[in-house]
Amino acid sequence: MEEGKMDENEWGYHGEGNKSLVVAHAQRCVVLRFLKFPPNRKKTSEEIFQHLQNIVDFGKNVMKEFLGENYVHCGEVVQLPLEFVKQLCLKIQSERPESRCDKDLDTLSGYAMCLPNLTRLQTYRFAEHRPILCVEIKPKCGFIPFSSDVTHEMKHKVCRYCMHQHLKVATGKWRKISRYCPLDLYSGNKQRMHFALKSLLQEAQNNLKIFKNGELIYGCKDARSPVADWSELAHHLKPFFFPSNGLASGPHCTRAVIRELVHVITRVLLSGSDKGRAGSLRAGLGPQGPRVCGASPFSRSLRCQGKNTPERSGLPKGCLLYKTLQVQMLDLLDIEGLYPLYNRVERYLEEFPEERKTLQIDGPYDEAFYQKLLDLSTEDDGTVAFALTKVQQYRVAMTAKDCSIMIALSPCLQDASTRESLSAWSVMSEWKPSTWGKLRARVLTTNCSAETTLGKRMCPEGAEPHGLDLG
Numbered sequence: 072m073e074e075g076k077m078d079e080n081e082w083g084y085h086g087e088g089n090k091s092l093v094v095a096h097a098q099r100c101v102v103l104r105f106l107k108f109p110p111n112r113k114k115t116s117e118e119i120f121q122h123l124q125n126i127v128d129f130g131k132n133v134m135k136e137f138l139g140e141n142y143v144h145c146g147e148v149v150q151l152p153l154e155f156v157k158q159l160c161l162k163i164q165s166e167r168p169e170s171r172c173d174k175d176l177d178t179l180s181g182y183a184m185c186l187p188n189l190t191r192l193q194t195y196r197f198a199e200h201r202p203i204l205c206v207e208i209k210p211k212c213g214f215i216p217f218s219s220d221v222t223h224e225m226k227h228k229v230c231r232y233c234m235h236q237h238l239k240v241a242t243g244k245w246r247k248i249s250r251y252c253p254l255d256l257y258s259g260n261k262q263r264m265h266f267a268l269k270s271l272l273q274e275a276q277n278n279l280k281i282f283k284n285g286e287l288i289y290g291c292k293d294a295r296s297p298v299a300d301w302s303e304l305a306h307h308l309k310p311f312f313f314p315s316n317g318l319a320s321g322p323h324c325t326r327a328v329i330r331e332l333v334h335v336i337t338r339v340l341l342s343g344s345d346k347g348r349a350g351s352l353r354a355g356l357g358p359q360g361p362r363v364c365g366a367s368p369f370s371r372s373l374r375c376q377g378k379n380t381p382e383r384s385g386l387p388k389g390c391l392l393y394k395t396l397q398v399q400m401l402d403l404l405d406i407e408g409l410y411p412l413y414n415r416v417e418r419y420l421e422e423f424p425e426e427r428k429t430l431q432i433d434g435p436y437d438e439a440f441y442q443k444l445l446d447l448s449t450e451d452d453g454t455v456a457f458a459l460t461k462v463q464q465y466r467v468a469m470t471a472k473d474c475s476i477m478i479a480l481s482p483c484l485q486d487a488s489t490r491e492s493l494s495a496w497s498v499m500s501e502w503k504p505s506t507w508g509k510l511r512a513r514v515l516t517t518n519c520s521a522e523t524t525l526g527k528r529m530c531p532e533g534a535e536p537h538g539l540d541l542g
């Protein structure tokens with residue numbers, strides 16, 4: 072990127088989350104990811120540079136190790152002309168959803184991350200003139216806490232996502248309770264996975280987005296977004312998934328196209344042989360806890376028919392979902408078991424603030440940091456070292472619980488007519504380093520954001536699904 076010649080007119084608003092805002096280059100396959108802050112939160116340029124550099128290092132030395140080289144794009148920190156950033160900020164402001172405007176894009180430091188645009192990912196196998204489809208899924212936490220520290224019975228039965236649905240509808244964040252349950256998606260059972268993906272397509276919330284040639288064609292901004300229109304989606308998808316029933320239009324055609332999409336995504340999620348060291352966690356992180364969530368509509372309907380829910384048919388070890396789940400399960404103690412350990416580290420740091428650096432509280436996220444994460448013991452020897460390892464594992468797990476999987480699909484030239492088989496598609500599943508900033512920013516800092524994060528996870532989630540105060 073020639074930073075000296077940046078022109079805001081070549082960039083457009085692409086999307087944003089709670090912590091960052093992304094703009095995409097109109098022609099080139101790159102995005103810039105800026106940090107966002109509440110208006111009164113002033114950070115120095117040096118702090119912002121360090122924050123971004125930590126995200127890059129965390130991607131390189133931790134997430135790549137766990138998930139594998141091919142699934143993680145770390146990007147790089149770039150310095151941009153301040154005038155460019157200021158003009159860009161003005162240009163995109165009107166496109167931002169209102170619900171996200173409580174935070175402002177950082178226009179003062181001039182730093183951002185430059186990453187490949189994963190919604191337009193091309194490889195040499197892609198036919199250049201063919202459209203590229205990208206499905207972004209934020210699958211959330213795929214297991215029910217197995218820690219003996221959990222005190223609320225409900226937390227052993229119902230997954231966090233399903234509990235939060237009640238809260239989100241009650242607070243008006245979303246209109247309708249979703250039928251999606253992460254445990255169905257992570258089950259490895261195709262029937263359950265299909266149900267989960269269909270449910271995501273019905274009520275996407277912020278767990279599913281679909282892009283065509285880098286443009287968002289399906290997704291939901293907030294509770295006021297129009298109801299999902301499957302026939303419109305099917306229209307977009309037809310060049311990719313011409314229905315095998317031969318129908319070119321109508322509700323049958325729509326259903327057939329959606330079904331094919333669901334089947335292809337399932338196959339992608341179950342495929343993958345890329346090496347990552349999540350396997351090295353296997354010994355300590357075998358399947359634990361209930362495999363079925365008490366709130367999943369899929370399971371409930373089977374129960375009504377007197378049938379049992381098929382449990383995990385076992386996720387293939389190399390697949391993305393398996394690796395993701397392994398990293399999520401680094402949360403061995405649940406917040407209830409972790410919080411006292413967090414307090415132990417806090418107290419220690421209050422007494423010995425100079426130790427912050429030696430203990431790598433805020434990075435660097437290097438090989439030594441990664442190695443400590445592999446210690447899965449839960450025997451508390453009363454040391455700060457033990458407490459710190461558990462807190463760092465929790466932070467990494469939080470990242471995996473909140474990451475998105477980006478699946479780029481495009482028909483291959485040589486095989487474009489064979490639409491039934493996955494080999495007919497160039498399929499790339501990518502990890503985006505969505506929330507790695509949280510690792511540094513959310514825990515073990517003394518600001519209230521850290522307190523709130525841990526505090527909010529202390530809530531007895533099952534007890535009052537309608538009235539939780541998330542702070």
Ligand SMILES: O=P(O)(O)O[C@@H]1[C@@H](OP(=O)(O)O)[C@H](OP(=O)(O)O)[C@H](O)[C@H](OP(=O)(O)O)[C@H]1OP(=O)(O)O
Binds near residue numbers: 088089090473
């Ligand atoms: O707590 P959750 O499960 O609701 O997850 C939060 C996400 O809500 P979601 O449920 O995905 O709509 C939330 O996403 P939205 O702002 O709702 O798009 C953030 O990703 C938040 O992470 P952070 O505070 O930006 O580091 C996420 O917070 P963390 O729990 O990951 O800290």
Ligand SMILES: Nc1ncnc2c1ncn2[C@@H]1O[C@H](COP(=O)(O)OP(=O)(O)OP(=O)(O)O)[C@@H](O)[C@H]1O
Binds near residue numbers: 102104190
């Ligand atoms: N490298 C990328 N290529 C294409 N799109 C991207 C890329 N990185 C992020 N995006 C898009 O921008 C959106 C917001 O980015 P991101 O999820 O990283 O924000 P965040 O603030 O970290 O999220 P959260 O709310 O989870 O904290 C994503 O949902 C995705 O659609």
